[in-house]
Amino acid sequence: MSGWTVIRFWKAVTVAQEEGGYAVLLDARSVRTPSKAPLLMPSRAMAEAVAAEWAAVEDKVDPRLMPITRRVNAAIDKVAVQFDEVAQLVADYGGSDLLCYRAEAPEALVAAQAEAWDPLLDWAAEAYGTRLKVTRGVAPVAQPTEALARLADEVRATTQFQLTALYDLVGLSGSLILGLAATRAEFDAESLWAFSRIDEDWQAGQWGEDEEASANAALKRMDFLQAHHFWELSSASPE
Known part of the structure; x- marks a missing residue:
């Protein structure tokens, strides 16, 4: 059917x-x-x-209640037939990775970003042999070509099912590094999601919760955790 x-x-x-x-x-x-x-x-x-x-x-049948089936469909009907294009879309996040763009102020937010994000960039540097650059503010920072190439190789080494999961992990978090970290057993998916929300959570703490924004964030969190589960299923042994 x-x-x-x-x-x-x-x-x-x-x-x-x-x-x-x-x-x-x-x-x-x-x-x-x-x-x-x-x-x-x-x-x-x-x-x-x-x-x-x-x-x-x-x-x-309600696809909204079937996140695993939905992603299997996407892996077969979409990702498999345009694998290189999807892989490039995911890899491109490395050039504007969330973790590389830090607040200029206040210092408490700057410190919170550094505490959460610096260890992830350190991990990526060790895991992939190259480091992304960090900047303050929104002015673009050019990342080393070698760093982007190595990260892209990691993305292309996935299967069509793994790439389907990684596409969501990266897109939802806004970070290639966070998405790749979510594929490693040593990282906790809930913590990684929280790291991707530091800026939004800071703003909510300063100005109060927005009901609609909170509802959207809850949906994105669930989608991120479901994508993480799909990665685990995609990486399980055949039997």
Whole structure:
């Protein structure tokens, strides 16, 4: 089934290993993507997570309640067919990385950014053998060509499923370094998300919470954590 306008008709949801990966079956019918491609996944863990989403459907399929299925669809229908373009979009964040643009004042905010962001830039320098430059204010800073090239190589080394997750991790946080850190087991996804929100949280602390902004931030946080989970599924062993 391709699926997004489907009313539930199935009784059983199962996972089956097929040629090329793992599939989800609704009774005996294989789930397909919106573009009618086979919904084949690289690991049983991912397929079981997708199966759980389909099993939870009560009446009509709602993509908003199926974040893993939605990302699998994107990986197959979109990322796989334009991998180089997507990888470049992600890698380009290195040239304007959030962590490299610091406040000029007040000093308390400057200190908060440094405390959270400097260790991440230190980690990236050690992990990738090159360091991004930091500036204060919004004036663009030219990053070393070698640094950007090494970070781009890291992005291109992903699979189509991993890149789908990384696209969201980087886009939501505004930082290639934060996104890459989220793919490493030594970092906590919740903490990384909080690091991406230092400026917004500071402003809220000074001027008060905006209800609409807070609601949007909560949705983005959930999306970031779901993308992190999808990365973990994308990197799981096949069995």
